[in-house]
Amino acid sequence: MKGETLTQKLHLLWRAGFGPALEQIPTIDKSSIKDLYRSLTKPQKFQPVNFQKPEQPTEDAYNPMDNAEKRKQTQKLNRSQNLDLNIDFMNQMILSEAQLNEKMAFFWHGHFASRSVNPRFSKQLLNSIRRHALGNFKDLLFAVSQSPSMLNFLNNQQNKKGHPNENFAREVMELFTLGRGNYTETDVREGARAFTGWAYNKQGEFIERKNQHDTGEKTFLGKKGNFSGEDVLHIILEKKETARFITEKIYKFFVNEKVDEARVQELSSIFYQANYAIQKLLDSIFLSDWFYEAQHIGNRIKSPIELMVGMMRIMPMQVAHPENLIDYQRLLGQMLLYPPNVAGWPNGKAWIDSSTLMLRLQMPQIWTGLRPMDYDAPLDDDLDMGTKNKNSNLRQFKNPQIEIDWNQVNDTFKGKKLVDYILQSPNKSVQKVATRFADEGIKMNMINLMSTPEYQLM
Template sequence: MSNSGMDNIKKIKHLYSRAAFGLRLEDAKRAGALTVKQAVDDLFMRSQPNIPLDIVSGNINFKDFLEKDGLTRKMFLQEQRQQEKGLNVYWVQQMSTTDAQLREKMTLFWHNHFACRTQNPWFAQQLNNIHRQCALGSFKTLLTEVSKAPAMLQFLNNQQNQKNHPNENFARELMELFTIGRGNYTEQDIKESARAFTGWGFRKDGAFVARAPLHDDGSKTFLGKSGNFTGDDIIDILLSKKETALFICNKLYKYLVNETPDAAHVTGMADVFYQSGYEITPLLKHIFNAEWFYADKNVGTLIKSPVEFIVGLNRQFYIDYKNPDVLMQFERALGQVLFYPPNVAGWPGGKNWIDSSSLMYRIKIPSTVLNDGVINFSGKPDPEDEAFIATSLNKRKDVNTQVQTQPDWSRFLNGIPANTSRATIAQILIAPRLNNNLMNIVTRSKDVKAMVIELVSTPEYQLC
């Protein structure tokens, strides 16, 4: 392959590592024949379909069941745990198989940006589908729908927010974490915002309701503006501030580009975002078509989140899990259980993903999965504790698990374009430049299968 061809495939590979979950070897030839702009447009085109999660069949009122006798309560909690586990596994499998990779990658971003925990699987699924539906659309619509979702209203106590007894939790996080960021509002702004959101809640069926008798309809002063504001007005005022665009773009830069933001590039992103009326697609196209996105300092420098690592491995090797429960064991071992962020600020990401324990598992998981081996989940919660992960982390138990996986080696090997060198295969699998250690693996391996298993079991494979 010519130098220009390798340079192009390098850029396409980088695009797929950030805007998707990695470039499959079978897609390398097709993708490599595209220009960067064509590859970007292709990712957006393939991500147009919105396929919602649809595994939790309906809402169950928790209070009604928890007030029943002990046996009924126990059966209900068991069913709840099964639904939570099913929802988690279903989403991982969707990310691992869908062509709408960009939509799912951005759904994962919004899942962490609007971090939320609920013991109600129906509410969790509903919120996740809001993230997915709006993932590439209007941030204003996304923000409004999240603010009215029962999972968020419950998590941040806005169900209890009423006139004369305002609850400030949602108002505070709306500004600190979801929109404008610290330093751009006062404690008084939080109090006034909370008053505007009084009465926002949900019915037993999970439908949003603005409860007029509980709403404070007096005049409020918020970020220098005064009026009889409602929650929708507060959202409009927050979006009128350029600081909100800067806050979102700074966070998105860390997710898609580099852990160390470039102020000039973030400002350019914010200009596009703000001037488009907070449309997400123009912002993403601006990033993915920018020359600076493909600069060497931005290539192979981000640590894959646990979910990105698992999903990327699944996609590259077409892995079928005969025991899907092991997916959640992987998530727990690596520190990212979907639908269970550590707090409202979400997973901190970056270097926080790696410690001595998680790195050990990251290195061991690929070879175990690709050889249907046994892995020891030492000191992790029992698989039946999903519903109580926050409290069960203190329960120590050694679990030896047969992963029961079936990678499709025939499809993987047959998907490698003819006459592709081993070095090229390695360059597609590994994001950073191939160092001496990696080249030694390439040259000494007895065959391609042995080579790729060893390559994906290296620390370099943890980077994208």
């Protein structure tokens, strides 16, 4: 690209990642967009997310127990391990140099929305998504569809010959692949028959229960045959509508919620002809000139996770109680591993209401110790599995004890115009605010810029 601007480079870092890390700031001006993109996509050794707490023996985790106290302990451990996964996933977003892989995993985490009280299931699904995030959509679809977390969440464990459960088949088509309007109720019924017998064992491994599979002929998306679940997924992938549906959703997430139909159709053809190679599709977006046009910059409201992770990348911090970050996720409406339903989280203006906007604007001051936390830590009995009490961690939540290395921040931004690195589309009024606070030093200037409505955009 000719005449690449700092705003365009930051646009790439925010969309293909979670914003610039503090250590990237000194080299952004000298780097081309292609250089930055290569740094975001540089292959890294895969680091799986994991628990801090020890795993239980398989029999304790899955067998019914007649001991009430033992059941309570298991529930507590399961909850604790799921919170560990949440924090570890967030840390990968903050610290990993493979930013595009983690951003794409974040996207797929919302696309293939699932939740499980069983932390082993959660870990297996999340690592499958992260491992296939930039690979082939076909491999990703099969991995997710055969994961115990998804099979359990969508009730396919109860899908048996003679008594089909249509939930799994319906959501696979409606939300994961084809989209509404591209299949019929007959396809749902016949697809459900094909998925009969798909299940998992006590170890959380995918199995096919042959005696529960419907072996009769099925008619699915215009084809007839004795189809299995794998056959159904292959037939779905043969449909160009699947490539179109996935491409449009990726376009809305990475480019613009206002869809350019011709552009999406062009990208969809590339995706389909590349046999669903995810990296190929993303290259076609991020290495194009049109992606960096003004109408695509600063037009997206950051999701709660993007907001929090972005702040933590640009302000290196030590968090004494990282579990409290999950309370912020709850308050802002996006808790990792816990989507509201199988459709995932909403986007855009749905992130903003009177309470969430106020907390968003105050977070830079709260996290830097300039104002108290005036919100109660939310409680969720469904998530806490009956273990909640009256804000036992409220004192820690109100005082998160976050230490920020302001010396490193000051050294990094010395001699630089801070507003150009913090805001994507600074208007004249914000420029005046930045000028007014510039004399107060980099720390106060950064806090004030992050407390503006414009910082909510990327």
